[in-house]
Amino acid sequence: MNGDAVHIVAVAGPLAMESAYRIRRHVFIEEQSVPEEIELDSDDAHALHVIAYANDRAVGTARMVSGGDYAKIGRMAVEREWRGCGVGRRLLDFLIGQARDRGYGRVVLNAQLQAEEFYLKAGFSPDGPPFEEAGIPHRFMRLELPPQTS
Numbered sequence: 503m504n505g506d507a508v509h510i511v512a513v514a515g516p517l518a519m520e521s522a523y524r525i526r527r528h529v530f531i532e533e534q535s536v537p538e539e540i541e542l543d544s545d546d547a548h549a550l551h552v553i554a555y556a557n558d559r560a561v562g563t564a565r566m567v568s569g570g571d572y573a574k575i576g577r578m579a580v581e582r583e584w585r586g587c588g589v590g591r592r593l594l595d596f597l598i599g600q601a602r603d604r605g606y607g608r609v610v611l612n613a614q615l616q617a618e619e620f621y622l623k624a625g626f627s628p629d630g631p632p633f634e635e636a637g638i639p640h641r642f643m644r645l646e647l648p649p650q651t652s
């Protein structure tokens with residue numbers, strides 16, 4: 503499987519949103535045993551949701567919410583059989599691009615410790631000690647977005 507064949511789109515409409523929820527259900531609720539009442543939260547109503555499609559099949563998702571002068575990325579999930587071929591990085595880069603286009607000065611996220619390297623490779627820096635969220639060790643990470651010069 504090749505991540506180059508994947509395209510990323512912003513969710514528009516209930517059918518696409520259902521696909522995003524389906525992936526999150528597989529990855530977080532079923533695979534990682536995150537309680538449903540924590541996985542689905544009030545930020546979903548106003549977040550920018552994105553989906554990675556491979557040949558019309560939704561294989562990954564993530565979301566971004568505004569925190570004022572920063573954007574917060576979360577719920578980054580790729581279906582297991584599609585991991586390791588660049589889908590996650592495409593989703594992350596797409597959302598960083600969206601944050602930049604919207605004028606945010608930085609992007610933050612709570613990274614699961616097991617995924618910290620994934621975010622380090624995309625330029626994020628760890629900030630502070632590990633903490634637990636939904637029974638999973640996390641660390642706060644940030645990426646500064648310098649103002650564009652053009």
Ligand SMILES: CC(C)(COP(=O)(O)OP(=O)(O)OC[C@H]1O[C@@H](n2cnc3c(N)ncnc32)[C@H](O)[C@@H]1OP(=O)(O)O)[C@@H](O)C(=O)NCCC(=O)NCCS
Binds near residue numbers: 623
């Ligand atoms: C974390 C996740 C989103 C990464 O998506 P992915 O499509 O597998 O990642 P990519 O293939 O785009 O990887 C990009 C780079 O990060 C590395 N990477 C990805 N996940 C990694 C991990 N868990 N640990 C270490 N490195 C990782 C890849 O090896 C690759 O490195 P390279 O550029 O040197 O080849 C995916 O594994 C996933 O959905 N995991 C389960 C849910 C989860 O943990 N979400 C994150 C919550 S914070």
